[in-house]
Structure formats: C-alpha cells, structure tokens
Amino acid sequence: MSESKANSILDTLETAFPDARLLLDFRNPFELLVATVLAAQAPDERVNQITPHLFQRFPDALSMAEAPLEAIEEAIKTVSYFRQKARFLKEMSKVLVERFEGKVPASLEELVTLPGVGRKTANVVLANAFSIPALPVDTHVARVAQRLGLAKSNDAEKIEMELCAQIPQERWIRASHLLGFLGRRVCKARKPLCEQCPVTRWCDFFEKNR
DNA sequence: ATCCCGAGGG
C-alpha cells in the first residue's frame, strides 16, 4: 500500500470538502472530552444542543466532580445512554481532580485511564484540543478505509495503525476529518452515494459493485 | 430494522 495513494485521496478530498471538520468544535480540552464522551452512539447534533447549558452549569472538572449524579443526568438526559454517561462523567471528573490537578492530560496513555474514555475518544482529544498528531478511527473512518483499500483489518486499532503507516504524520488530524466527513455524508454504510463520491477511482468497493 | 464519530466487561 503506497503512501502516494493515500496522499492522492486526501488531496482530492481536501479539494472536494474544504470545510470538513469535527462537528464537536471545542478547543477547551475538558469541553471536547465531555462532548466526545456524550457523542458515543449519539448524533453530534443532539450533543451540540445541550452543551451550552451543560458547560454553563459544569464549566470544569471540579464542578462536575462535586455535582450530584442526578444533576448530571438531568443535564444530559436527551442523549443515548445518559445514565451510564452521567456516571462516566462524574467518575472521570473525579479522576481528573484527584490525579491530574483538574486538567485533561495530553497523552494517550493517561487519557485512556479515564472512565468512559477509550482509544477513539482519547485520540479525538489529542488531535483537536491539543493539536497532537493522532488519527481517531470511528466506524465511519474504518468503513471508508476498508472500502478504499487503505486497511484490511476489521479492528479499529489495527486500522488506525494501517492508516498511520500510509499517511504522513502531519496529515493525520486532517485525514480523520476528511475520511470521517466522507463516511458520514457520502460513503454511508447502507446506501453509499457513489455517484457523489470524488474518490471512486481509488475505491475497491466501487469497482466491485459497478 | 438500523443507525448514531464507543466503551467496558466477559
């Protein structure tokens, strides 16, 4: 698998979708971390709907760590798994206060020790709050990578490694935005809109199904 | 029924 193929795909996507970006547009690490935890298996639009009030009420790890669980549940009750997530957020905030001086750590190893934070969420925070090279692989990025022949594995972590091996480090963050955007808007799981896709000339999936 | 930018436990 050549690096030039991945670069060509990214160049084409950048031209086609210059505005592709993370839908959860928070630079504050704590806010991005919380929003990303909430966004697991829930539409980003619904998360963006509640975050203004949520961060007014709980602006930092300390206020969330000290809040009653019921108060957090009430503030996020419109998102999926809100009880489980409220528990994660409170426990996560307590760990931030007790072990990280109330600040979000800027390393993968530390981030994944936080309750409710897995590899994908950790990479989102690293890339978008700290501008540290990382390539978060969600279901969309994974699917697109497989269809384009950029990854052969089914495991998200292995797909991340396969992508990182083919994409220059300085493009990892942008690659996650572009591949994610393509996956959400065009290269859908169910009914992919191949006629709208700018990168079909590199796509195994398109070749096979035409 | 299936999807939504998953994580944790078995």
Add this chain to the structure above:
DNA sequence: CCCTCTGGAT
C-alpha cells in the same frame, strides 16, 4: 472478539 449498555430518529 462478542455482547451489552439504552434512546430517539429514520
């Protein structure tokens, strides 16, 4: 790796 968690929209 597979299952569950759990809720609303399409």
